[in-house]
Amino acid sequence: MQRAAELALQKMRENSGGPFGAIIVREGKVVAEGWNQVTSGNNPTAHAEIVAIRNACASLKSFSLEGCEICTSCEPCPMCLGAICWARLECLYYTNSRQDAARIGFDDEFIYAEITLPLDGRKISAVRIASESANLAFSEWASSPNKIRY
């Protein structure tokens, strides 16, 4: 955790982005590091956790981080929690809470609210449009014998 927190502090001071750092650990060893690069990288998805997950997967040459843990300087936002689930991480350690983050201007309550609302009740409007190709992509996937599941 100390390393994740140091990254948060150091990289913020270097103007990388917000004050967030994360590391991925496997069997007690650091596999990868990440820090927030939203503003320096022009990438709204470059939260510390997502960067750490990407780096760990690149390092391990795998799309699964089963058997790994994540240490993050702050409780993950819904985007990062989703990434943690998709990466099959099994445990997370954190320091600052989402309430701490809200107090310094990172309020992800809007996202928690959006996710729990039905599509037609959200602030980001969602419009369904029919598409043959999108349906076909799903049916071909379902019947494909060679697909790699994730």
Added chain:
Amino acid sequence: MQRAAELALQKMRENSGGPFGAIIVREGKVVAEGWNQVTSGNNPTAHAEIVAIRNACASLKSFSLEGCEICTSCEPCPMCLGAICWARLECLYYTNSRQDAARIGFDDEFIYAEITLPLDGRKISAVRIASESANLAFSEWASSPNKIRY
């Protein structure tokens, strides 16, 4: 939407990953494309929407996609919905629903459930560990006059 759906079908057939495609549109013009690259890129965060957002931000040299819309071949998972919020996208168009996705093996109900539970009730255990550096990163951010908000 037709282009997003074509990407889903074409890139799945090329074994890029799952059957998902997305595009970012501004004022009726396509700014960027994305498709699922989870398995081909060893990146569990490389969902079509996230790839499209990253590409659009790189193209526009901005961490905000305010004024843009996203067309995606399937209703976004919580990770991607979070990314859509952080990117300030204002509207989304989709074809396949999350229920359609669940039927072909992409069940993100687990993630929806995790996000709505308190930290101590989740399957991915969350352990809080105190850290001076993580606290300091937050207080320095709060008092910094030069920070770039996002």
